[in-house]
Amino acid sequence: MTTHTRTSPPALATLRERLWTALEARDEAAAGAAVLGAHDAGTSVEDLLLDVIGPVQARVGVEWATGRIGVAQEHAVTAIQDRVIAALAHRTPSLPAPGGPGGVPESGAxxxxxxxxxxxxxxxxxxxxxxxxxxxxxxxxxxxxxxxxxxxxxxxxxxxxxxxxxxxxxxxxxxxxxxxxxxxxxxxxxxxxxxxxxxxxxxxxxxxxxxxxxxxxxxxxxxxxxxxGPRRPENPLRDPAGELPHLSDQEYTLVTRSRTQLIRHVLRELEGAFPAMAAYTERQRERTAEDIAHIVDFLAASLYADDADLFTRFVTWTAGILRARGVPAHALAAALDLLTDAQRDFPRARSHLVAGRRALTRVPAPSAPGSPS
Missing domain, CATH: 3.40.50.280 (Cobalamin-binding domain)
Structure with a gap:
């Protein structure tokens, strides 16, 4: 019987690279061999799941977001990962769940x-x-x-x-x-x-x-x-009220209901504010519409949570992604300005948009070619 111990970080890093190389080539056999071979060599299923497969999948998401791989490739890679997980699952022994007789958990179990x-x-x-x-x-x-x-x-x-x-x-x-x-x-x-x-x-x-x-x-x-646990009702996270009083201003509802109109308005006005769009291909225009839709959706989410930081984190992340795609930062700034103008009657929405716009000024400028990052 194989004994499994915690694998060293360098060994896990090497294994992640092997798996990534196999996934890049959509080589399911190589992906399975890398992971299952590591299990045979003593790496635990849990380490393989959480320290190899999980981080590699996060890398897949970054590659997709930056446009270095397409949707079809992302789906293909994710499907391979899912089948590798299934293969690992068959190697997990059936362990009795902690608990008392008759399947009823004992206190604290x-x-x-x-x-x-x-x-x-x-x-x-x-x-x-x-x-x-x-x-x-x-x-x-x-x-x-x-x-x-x-x-x-x-x-x-x-x-x-x-x-x-x-x-x-x-x-x-x-x-x-x-x-x-x-x-x-x-x-x-x-x-x-x-x-x-x-x-x-x-x-x-x-x-x-x-x-x-x-x-x-x-x-x-x-x-x-x-x-x-967790056990109810002794729960420090629980809000007894269970309500979000800030939603009474209806801003979340109104922004959500006007989503399509807001996207069309910003896309139309952006063509004037950002002349480079005139040379965009149809695919570039579609990506721009998708980006605007994400801005509106994250604005709505930040209104639901009443947390401008949610929106600013999204804006700064988006700025980095757009930069990787070669889209200048002022295009995002222009979109935020247009959306802010359209929210003149919604003070919470405007404040979140202003916070996001301000956050853009703190996003580091891209390094010059050949300069240290």
Missing amino acids: APRRVTVACVDGEWHALPARLLAEVLRGRGFLVDYLGAHVPTPHLIAHLHQTGGDAVALSASLPLRLPTAHAAVTAVQAIGIPVLVGGAAFGPDGRYARLLGADGWAPDARAAATLLAD
């Missing part, structure tokens, strides 16, 4: 059954899949529901199967409204909810805002938290 799902509209399923496999490896019984699980379907599943906890995943803050609905609905039937993913902020601040019973920054932390 980990829940026997956890449902893992992505919130409605969230298609980035791989982080949730990684968590599900980590939990299985640690002895939990796991119902993994995958990507884009509408809240009514999730609740129907829980009524049929029961369970001790739900773990919800979301990668984009755009999913905060649907995540809020899911958290509230699951808690209403008496099941605690743990949330995770980049959507909930770098410190879990939006988990607190939405009243989740717990938040974890990564799969290892989530597994530890689920082993100890």
Whole structure:
């Protein structure tokens, strides 16, 4: 029987490069050989999932965002990663979940059954899949529901199967409204909810805002938290009010409802403010429309959370991505200015846009060719 110990960081880094090289070539056999060979050599399934496959998938996302790979290639690579995870899953021994007789957990023991799902509209399923496999490896019984699980379907599943906890995943803050609905609905039937993913902020601040019973920054932390709870109602993250009073100003609702008109307005006006658009190809114009749509969507998310930092983080990230694509920074600034003008009757929206515009001035200028980065 192979003994698995924690693999050294340099060895994991080398393994990530091997996997990345295989994925770049869409060589599924080489990808599987790299990961499964490392497991045969003693690297644990959990280390392979979280320290190799997960970081490589994050790199795939960066390559897609900067335009260095296309959507089809990203999908192909993700599918290979998913099949490699499945191969690893077959090597995970079936461990009894901690608990007492009859499948009822003892006091303080980990829940026997956890449902893992992505919130409605969230298609980035791989982080949730990684968590599900980590939990299985640690002895939990796991119902993994995958990507884009509408809240009514999730609740129907829980009524049929029961369970001790739900773990919800979301990668984009755009999913905060649907995540809020899911958290509230699951808690209403008496099941605690743990949330995770980049959507909930770098410190879990939006988990607190939405009243989740717990938040974890990564799969290892989530597994530890689920082993100890979460338990209701003793929960420091829970907001007893469960409401977001700032939404009473209707700005989130109105911006969301006018989304299409705002995108068309900014795209039309940007042609005058940014003359270089006259030479854009059809594909470049489509990408510009997509970028404007993302700006509007993240503005809406920041209004829902009442957090201008959410919007400024997106703006500064977008500036870096556009720079990698060769789009000048003043094009983004012009789009923000046009959107600000269109929000003259919405003080919160204007303040978030102004904060984003100000953040652009703090984005480092690109290095000159040959200069140190």
